[in-house]
Amino acid sequence: MLRLYDSRLSGNAWKVRILLTQLGIPFERITLDLAKGAAAEPAFRAKSRFARVPVLELEDGRTIVESAAIMLYLAEGSPLLPDDRYLRAEVTSWLTFEQADLLRALALPRFYNMRGIADQMKGRIADFQEGAYAALAKLDDWLATHDWLVDNSYTIADIGMFGYVSMAPQGGYEMERFPAIGAWLARVKAQPGWVPLVEEA
Numbered sequence: 411m412l413r414l415y416d417s418r419l420s421g422n423a424w425k426v427r428i429l430l431t432q433l434g435i436p437f438e439r440i441t442l443d444l445a446k447g448a449a450a451e452p453a454f455r456a457k458s459r460f461a462r463v464p465v466l467e468l469e470d471g472r473t474i475v476e477s478a479a480i481m482l483y484l485a486e487g488s489p490l491l492p493d494d495r496y497l498r499a500e501v502t503s504w505l506t507f508e509q510a511d512l513l514r515a516l517a518l519p520r521f522y523n524m525r526g527i528a529d530q531m532k533g534r535i536a537d538f539q540e541g542a543y544a545a546l547a548k549l550d551d552w553l554a555t556h557d558w559l560v561d562n563s564y565t566i567a568d569i570g571m572f573g574y575v576s577m578a579p580q581g582g583y584e585m586e587r588f589p590a591i592g593a594w595l596a597r598v599k600a601q602p603g604w605v606p607l608v609e610e611a
């Protein structure tokens with residue numbers, strides 16, 4: 411069985427859990443306590459060259475790191491990743507844009523809030539927000555005329571973008587500014603097999 415190393419509140423690992431569930435692929439979930447330094451443990455470092463979750467471990471023991479790479483691997487041959495070469499490049503384009511322009515700027519202010527250090531990180535948060543608001547405006551423009559990111563159908567590009575964009579308010583972002591993103595987030599959440607970040611006990 412596939413094994414997913416994650417942490418309870420990791421949005422990057424959440425993307426992979428949504429995908430695995432939507433594809434109906436059984437997996438064993440191993441949840442690390444990052445606050446206790448679990449990602450730096452030598453046994454985990456042997457599985458994750460970047461010392462981060464998510465990590466997907468295959469049945470033969472090989473591992474894949476980076477949420478985008480894991481999603482591209484898992485979605486191969488499924489309706490969530492087009493066969494067409496151009497459309498696959500479009501999927502990669504959105505996944506890359508999310509990682510380069512949004513991920514840290516959305517995730518770190520959320521992390522500072524969770525740790526109660528947002529006040530002392532005010533300057534850093536303002537810098538993140540300046541860049542991320544510009545990127546969110548580009549996403550909102552696209553979604554004003556498209557239901558989905560690629561080829562008007564739901565793909566892993568939507569899942570990859572959804573994770574941290576859906577949690578942006580936890581980092582202090584005013585998402586009311588982006589009505590098309592709001593409508594798209596609701597469409598993603600309504601997809602069969604979608605799972606919340608933290609499942610009720």
Ligand SMILES: N[C@@H](CCC(=O)N[C@@H](CS)C(=O)NCC(=O)O)C(=O)O
Pocket residue numbers: 417419420421422423444447449450461462463464475476477478509
């Ligand atoms: N670009 C990576 C980012 C992964 C990442 O930042 N993971 C965080 C949790 S969301 C992590 O494992 N941090 C290590 C730590 O906090 O020790 C991906 O998309 O998989």
